[in-house]
Amino acid sequence: MAxxxxxxxxxxxxxFCCGNAWGPCGGAGGGACGGCQSRLHHCAWPNRNAACFDxxxxxxxxxxxxxxxxxxxxxxxxxCSGNCVGVVVQDCGPQTDLFCxxxxxxxxxxxxxxxxxxxxxxFSAIANLSAGVRPCRVDN
Amino acid sequence: xxxxDRRSVLTSAxxxxxxxxxxxxxxxxxxxxxxxxxxxxxxxxxxxPNFAEGRVAAINGGLLTVTGSDLVLHRIRATEATSIWxxxxxxxxxxxxxxxxxxxxxxxxxxxxxxxAVWVNIVNLHAHIRAIGRNVLSLDHRGQPIVxxxxxxxxxxxxxxxxxxADLSLLRVGRHVQVLGAWxxxxxxxxxxxxxxxxN
Numbered sequence: 001m002a003x004x005x006x007x008x009x010x011x012x013x014x015x016f017c018c019g020n021a022w023g024p025c026g027g028a029g030g031g032a033c034g035g036c037q038s039r040l041h042h043c044a045w046p047n048r049n050a051a052c053f054d055x056x057x058x059x060x061x062x063x064x065x066x067x068x069x070x071x072x073x074x075x076x077x078x079x080c081s082g083n084c085v086g087v088v089v090q091d092c093g094p095q096t097d098l099f100c101x102x103x104x105x106x107x108x109x110x111x112x113x114x115x116x117x118x119x120x121x122x123f124s125a126i127a128n129l130s131a132g133v134r135p136c137r138v139d140n
Numbered sequence: 141x142x143x144x145d146r147r148s149v150l151t152s153a154x155x156x157x158x159x160x161x162x163x164x165x166x167x168x169x170x171x172x173x174x175x176x177x178x179x180x181x182x183x184x185x186x187x188x189p190n191f192a193e194g195r196v197a198a199i200n201g202g203l204l205t206v207t208g209s210d211l212v213l214h215r216i217r218a219t220e221a222t223s224i225w226x227x228x229x230x231x232x233x234x235x236x237x238x239x240x241x242x243x244x245x246x247x248x249x250x251x252x253x254x255x256x257a258v259w260v261n262i263v264n265l266h267a268h269i270r271a272i273g274r275n276v277l278s279l280d281h282r283g284q285p286i287v288x289x290x291x292x293x294x295x296x297x298x299x300x301x302x303x304x305x306a307d308l309s310l311l312r313v314g315r316h317v318q319v320l321g322a323w324x325x326x327x328x329x330x331x332x333x334x335x336x337x338x339x340n
Contacts, residue, residue, distance in 0.1 A: 015264050016264065016266070019209075020210045021209050023323040024265060024330070025263070038193060038209070039187050039188070039193055039208070041188060042184060084179045085179070088184035099316065099336075102301050103300065103301030103302075105301070120191075121188045121191045121242075124244045124257070125188065125244070129259045129262055130262065130333070132318065132336065133318070
């Protein structure tokens, strides 16, 4: 159970804010699990439970993502740099089906469809926040 | 000199109280490259010591005093080598009291964070387009209205993940978009850096 050793999925990662926050994020709250915080290494996963899956529908984009609930730990690798961060599921998201076919590339390395949202703390540990989206792999 | 070497020089310069501009000649550290091939596996219940966020309460030279959203006080030291983003790559001179920020760097023994990168007022909103006006998008973000300004020469659109272009004509009312931009403090307005949208 570590970076790059037990593949769950490849796709795109993006970032979101939750918990105590400034600006438009101020009302974000603690996420579906209640404890989400932008300053911690947390994430949102599209198949947190059945109700979450009914909203995000990654299957509509051809993504088969296993169910993992609050507290599950993933390792997310930025495929552009090889940087990896450990994160814990604290919310439901991203809404994968709103953007089926979305791609992001760095050189010849590309990802398709959003599969995980990271908090600013986690995303900035492995990527530039101003990139917004990056190809990634998710491991257990 | 590798990126990690440059980062170490930056930290050493701050630690030693040496001329901070010494790092300038090494070039600004690209945030993504600054942590090349690094693995971060913290206890997710513990704040990342290399990260800080909050609102700028005071600026004294290169030292930013920031009130965290959890009310923890951060002191963030920026140098000419620090990568600073505020709608676009910029310098410390663009940072103002009241701005929100995220920062990543190296914690120093004196309690300050020597910043490798600072993102000022950055937001990454997932929203629906309510209306499209001249140089402005009206967005619905979690039920809240957001006024998103198009900044000529800066704002770009990426359709279906294609390289960003200045042409926003393919945006449609009712469609979902992801908007990376810079917040206008204490308002519901932002400036758009990049809008990600489907093209069909």
